[in-house]
Amino acid sequence: MAISDDRQSPDARSGDVTERPPAEEGEDPTSDVERGGEASADDAATAERSLRRTLSEHRVHAAVVVAMGLYPPLYQLLISTPLGAEFAVVLPPVRTMVAVLYVGLFAMSFDFISGYTGYLSFGHSLFYGTGAYLVVLAATGKLPGLSAGTPFMGLLLLGGILAALIALLVGTVSFRLTGVYFAMITLGFAEVAHVFIRNWDHVSPSPQDGANIGGDVGAFQIGVPGVDTLSVGIGRLVGDSYENLFGTGIEFNEAMVSFYAVGAVVLVSYFAMQRIVHSPFGRVMIAIRENEERARAIGYDTYRFKLVAFAISGFFAAVAGALFAGFRRSVGPSSTFDLFVTADALLAAIIGGFGTLAGALYGHLFHEFLGGILSTESHGLSRYLRENLPPDLLNAEVAGVPLLDVVNVLIDGRAELYLGLVFVLFVLYVPKGILGTIRDRIGGTAAEHLPGHVRKYFRDRR
Template sequence: MIVHGIVLVIGLALAFAPFLFQDVRSAQVAARICVFIVLAASYDLLIGYTGIVSFAHTMFFGLGAYGAAMALKALGPGWDAVFLGGLAGTLTAAILAVLIGALSLRVKAIFFAMVTLAAASVMMVLASQFSEFTGGEDGIVYKAPDLFKPATKLLTDDDGKVLKLFGVSMNGKIAAYYFVFLTCLMLFLALMRIVRSPLGTVLEAIRENELRAEAIGYRVVAYRTSVFVIAAVVAALTGSVWAVWLKYTGPETTLSFSIMIDILLMVVIGGMGTMVGAVIGVTLMSLAQFYLKDLMAAAADATEAVPLLPDLLNPDRWLLWLGILFILLVYFFPAGIAGTLMKKGSH
């Protein structure tokens, strides 16, 4: 009950984010949280529900982003480019997932993890080397569809001026945010439907005891490959949405290993095998990444007269405190925040 309350509050905050938090930075953080909730949830489908450890999730995310980015660059800022580019990136991700899954999911978990890590590394190198198509290390800059331009008037008054709702102009920025929010909401609900379906039950059975699942007639490799493809497709679609929002795609924003580590931490903090844990984990981690430095700077100023403390609270040491926060969360919530609260609630 507590978990669902927390998720509901986060969901409402994201739904009304443009009106609650009106600065540019807050809009960026809210959109990132929406995208990463789906990305973390799709990864939870792999690691939490099926027991598959993969390091290639950002590769599929990047394929979707680069697909949309290259199409928008080549065809111009139209919906046809978003659709064709996103489709191309998603299909490529699905094909790669089938190949990797069919060839590697028969082996032990550690070997499969190494295969996915190698595939992700190769994709990172390819994105950097094929600069003619991908922009190399600099990435690609392009324009989003006209609907998302700040100058676009969604609602106007009698004089033709942009209408304001709760002090917020109804322009293209609002349209861009709700494109991200609604698309991510649909993808998240689709993932929730999967884990609550008979397929979700089979995946949990495979995670708990692979040999027993195979003994009672389930084709384990086929199921594992299928869920690997589903997770890859969702990650690629999310990448396309992220590309449209950012209007920039590069190796650091979509393919870097640090993003993969972030996703893993988000799932662990939220609670593996819960799906709603992704909402809590992503929100907590994103707020810490974007606002912990500001909080520490304020705390350092407030404790200026205290010896040593301002030095410890120096904003440059934010990663140290983020690490301590993570250790405390793992200690007090061993099954993740959602997982631990759910277990306590069931007793």
């Protein structure tokens, strides 16, 4: 596996400058700032350079954040154009984008442990479920010591810490195993929790269906706890909405507010994980993936590194689960602790790029994009075709079968089939996924190298 060519982060950079092969940096103007070995002469100048370098490194991040931020109003705009029905088929609605964010965070946390250390955590749903159930049980007053009014931000943190502790316990016995045995034991732990939560009648009278948060509990607030003006409520129906915000005439509905609030938490979580991955700690994680015996021979206590990485991963998986529960306000065993919840993360990580962190989010975006087009809901392609194609065309026969039946059978709600096919093709032919392949092409992380490539492209064109 050669995804390991991530560049060093700024904080780990100083000792590394001379080791960099200059040829690779040829197109990257930011490295000119770096190459002066006598940079230590002036502290202020160094600080400024370092800041400028950090900023320039995050241009691609900024672009992605801006694009995501502009999506909801853009979506509103596009579906009100004459081609609105067509846009509605292709573009995922904003409430789906909220799911992209929290499941994307879950997939990133999965990639954090599985993609970077090479230990496939097949029971990752355990942590997602922990976060989700903690929120619902706390909000319904079923957890001793936690009042129903505990701030949501506190629950996010608490769920994360609880999951990190569980990860430490699970990891203590699991990290003595490798390969498929590690995958199996984590799957075993998750299934134990799955069976337990499916039969634990403290959750609700019918635990196999999960639990709901009633309407009497207000929307969960994301922001600064206790300060109303600095928090917004999330949720599909109960969240905050703003008409004519700041007199701009723009209307923010519940889904859009939730999108930005959940997005802020996901963004912070992503950067936290991204920093860790690019820190010396992250280098050890990659070393474990590439050659664990060698990492141990160099003197790293790999067992402890794996444990801590697993705990961090569990923390963010639980944050994702808590966001899911906070937005949907209902949890069930099949949407939290199930093997197929882990499978969603696996799909996202493989399609997006295993061991690329951000790729997992794009992978899940692709999943929801495909799922939206092929869904049976009102904005799906099959409904659109049935409503907009002339009846005689729908009844026309393709190889003896009416077209309508073909649409119903092959398109209506069939996202899983095509996603499975795409997944198999990716495993066979694009094992590095979308982002991993891009990184191979440009010789490093997109955040650092894409701007240089874009500039080079335009310079060559001129």
